[in-house]
Amino acid sequence: MAALLEIQGLSAFYGPTQVLHNVDLAVQEGGITALLGANGAGKTTLLRALSAMVRREGVIRFEGRVVNEREAEDVARLGIAHVPDGRGTFVDLTVEQNLQLGAYTRRDRDGVGNDLARAFAHFPRLKERRGQQAGTLSGGEQQMLAISRALMLRPKLLMLDEPSFGLAPLVVKDIFNILKAINEEEGVSMLIVEQNANLALSLAGYAYLLETGAVVISGPSSAVRADESVRRVYLGY
């Protein structure tokens, strides 16, 4: 398998403060990669650095091309969809308008129509609420909306920032099942940031553990799961 996304020596900064230090990471074509770590380890920052939302240094390759110089709006045009921390809902717009905006850069009207139907098939709740103001949705529904909006881009890579955050366990289970199905059926590669290590390792084939802005452990999920320190600190058994 070839690497869809490959980053080398990535550092990221908030003002003068360096948050990421020389991170190397890859996401395989068609694979799911998990990014684990405690609060403040730099997981969200890594996604933001990939989306050009923070100042960064290092080399980012997507489909073999160096894409360091792209602005955030052009990263989306490459086919990288980012479900941000806090879900990024357009709260004043309707559910359907939120979804239409996900396909803003696409010009194939029929395809967009099909994908809208597909989103409603994945999440019937969104269909029931398609005309409702998105800010009035529950947290779980907004997470479904955020994921669906990202998928409306027809991305090659889907980056998810804590999709389980603040949600009831049953809702989380639903969402992860759908992510798995989307990955298997449509071959969308994923980079998932999660605090819930157990959940993430069950979905991902490969995992990285970040501590204070640097990768400390990486490998296939089974190997990471078996690691003594990961088991004690992040899995809790």
Add this chain to the structure above:
Amino acid sequence: MLGLVHQVLSGLAIGSIYACVALAVVMIYQATHLVNFAQGEMATFSTYIAWALIEAGVPYWAAFFLTVGFSFLMGMAIERLLIRRFDKAPVLAVVIVFIGMLVIFNSLTGWLFSYTIKSFASPFPEKFALGNGYMSPHELGSVGVTLAVLAVVYAFFRFTPLGLAMRAAAQNPVSARLVGIRVGYMLAIGWGLAAAIGAVAGMMAAPIVYLDPNMMSGVLLYGFAGALLGGIDNPWGAAMGGFIVGVLENIAGAYLVGEEIKLSVALAIIIGVLVAKPSGLFGRVLVTRV
């Protein structure tokens, strides 16, 4: 009774101009949370362009649309070349830039077109063929033009992908970038629209107040008051507010205190309303669950 009807109708006519100005102010406020103090002077400058075109022999409506188009480009250029450089500047710095633009546009207009008062043609006839006297043709025409502007702006934001993208960019610029919307460009279009709407207001005001470089300075104030009264986060409320200010002003002038301090009374009423309802008459209270 007939007198009252007359006052209300002619209040609606002047209110339609305030409504356009309010809409222009809100257009920029929604995207940036800043009020462009130079909006009135930009509109005056546009109106002089229309005047120059008409003087040069261009038919009225051709001059009208050319001016609207020119103003749109001027607004975009101002955002692209000037305002965006203050993207990360403190609010006060931007306010000073706006005031600077106000002075520059005012002087530029006076320098190019002189400070002498000029008359400006109305596209509408002097008198109705079948006169009733409640409203002059220009008054009725101004209301019609304003309603047309509102309809076009509404359709643009409600039904076009670009309009939706602009709303998204104004509401949540970070998310908008993540779906690939070029937020900077959306801001420039917002400035263009505001300048174009302002130009319409200027061209409708000029036949009433006569053309001089300071013609819109008062109008901007009333437009702004209308925007606040209606709710500055809501374009339709703001436009309604503009109409209400026009009517209040006229009724106060005719029945309460006379011409000289009619605006003080209108503004006092507005302050009263805002004390009771700070988000404005039609201001929305945002419902959000997190």
